[in-house]
Amino acid sequence: MTTSSPELARIVEAVRARQRFVLSSHSRPDGDSIGSQLAMLYALQQMGKEAIAVNADPASPPLMAFPGVRDIRIAPSVDGNFEAAIIMECGDLKRTGVSGLERYFVINIDHHPGNTGYGQINWFDASAAACAEMVYDVVRALGVPLTREIATHVYLAILTDTGSFHYSGISPRTFEICRECLEAGVDPVMVARNVYDSNNMGRLKLFGAVLGAMQIDQSGRIAIVYVDHEMARAAGGTYEDTEGLVNLPLTVKEIEAVVFFKQDKADQYRVSLRSKGEVDINAIAKEYGGGGHKNASGCTITGPIEELQKTIVEKIEKAIDGRPADR
Ligand code: 5GP
Numbered sequence: 001m002t003t004s005s006p007e008l009a010r011i012v013e014a015v016r017a018r019q020r021f022v023l024s025s026h027s028r029p030d031g032d033s034i035g036s037q038l039a040m041l042y043a044l045q046q047m048g049k050e051a052i053a054v055n056a057d058p059a060s061p062p063l064m065a066f067p068g069v070r071d072i073r074i075a076p077s078v079d080g081n082f083e084a085a086i087i088m089e090c091g092d093l094k095r096t097g098v099s100g101l102e103r104y105f106v107i108n109i110d111h112h113p114g115n116t117g118y119g120q121i122n123w124f125d126a127s128a129a130a131c132a133e134m135v136y137d138v139v140r141a142l143g144v145p146l147t148r149e150i151a152t153h154v155y156l157a158i159l160t161d162t163g164s165f166h167y168s169g170i171s172p173r174t175f176e177i178c179r180e181c182l183e184a185g186v187d188p189v190m191v192a193r194n195v196y197d198s199n200n201m202g203r204l205k206l207f208g209a210v211l212g213a214m215q216i217d218q219s220g221r222i223a224i225v226y227v228d229h230e231m232a233r234a235a236g237g238t239y240e241d242t243e244g245l246v247n248l249p250l251t252v253k254e255i256e257a258v259v260f261f262k263q264d265k266a267d268q269y270r271v272s273l274r275s276k277g278e279v280d281i282n283a284i285a286k287e288y289g290g291g292g293h294k295n296a297s298g299c300t301i302t303g304p305i306e307e308l309q310k311t312i313v314e315k316i317e318k319a320i321d322g323r324p325a326d327r
């Protein structure tokens with residue numbers, strides 16, 4: 001199954017015409033950032049191109065098990081002799097947290113609504129369940145064989161960015177691509193085990209502490225979770241260990257949305273928002289200068305925690321009441 005778009009054709013032309021590439025994605029990379037980036041890296045290498053991946057932050061420990069993840073360079077800036085920067089899974093170039101990328105010919109491949117079109121080529125498709133679906137198209141359009149490494153990264157990205165096939169945005173195409181990935185030798189059991197079953201005990205204890213302190217709003221539809229440095233230390237876990245925790249309250253039938261406050265410093269909080277179905281929490285994240293998708297978004301906000309909780313919960317209640325009827 002192939003997609004055609006003028007931007008995809010321009011990307012193919014631009015890649016063929018160049019030899020040296022730097023690839024980047026958003027800071028605090030998730031499975032789609034890593035999967036998109038490394039699928040592209042391996043494809044370029046197959047073509048005999050020189051390519052390196054540079055990110056602002058390392059991948060979370062479970063992702064380290066996948067091919068090439070340890071070779072991603074972690075740096076706040078780049079200044080090599082590259083002919084193009086391919087940026088994937090980034091709505092804005094600033095989200096890379098890597099400076100210097102703007103000096104190159106920038107190819108922007110992304111599925112985040114509100115992408116700012118910061119590249120010389122901008123291929124944006126909000127209907128892709130993961131940015132890696134688009135990277136898959138690039139790999140195919142370049143005529144590169146879908147090796148097991150490339151397919152593993154595409155599958156990893158789709159599995160994680162759909163919340164294990166929970167979020168809206170999944171299409172027949174998503175499964176078509178996954179089918180191709182399995183044909184190419186991907187072991188879905190191994191991928192799921194590495195991603196979801198490689199916890200340490202500190203992480204499990206921290207989950208227990210955070211979920212034990214969880215609050216539910218008056219209507220019983222919104223879960224409010226909170227973590228600060230002290231709670232993490234006491235449980236023997238780290239902030240990185242809270243990855244994925246925000247999704248757990250959604251496993252309760254009545255819960256429609258979750259807000260997770262992670263204390264950064266003093267009155268500053270990283271906020272993760274999640275919702276089910278037609279409940280759009282992206283607009284709330286955007287109000288605070290953040291972004292993401294309808295069912296999974298984030299932002300950073302500052303203020304007294306009780307007030308922030310009250311305000312955000314009110315906004316989520318409005319989003320739940322104002323949603324279009326579920327399909
Ligand atoms: P998470 O809650 O897992 O950090 O992020 C959920 C989704 O929202 C991801 O797609 C992520 O890229 C996006 N996101 C999280 N924080 C921010 C932010 O501060 N700005 C923008 N633009 N997107 C964000």
Ligand code: MN
Nearest residue numbers: 032130131161
């Ligand atoms: Mn994504």
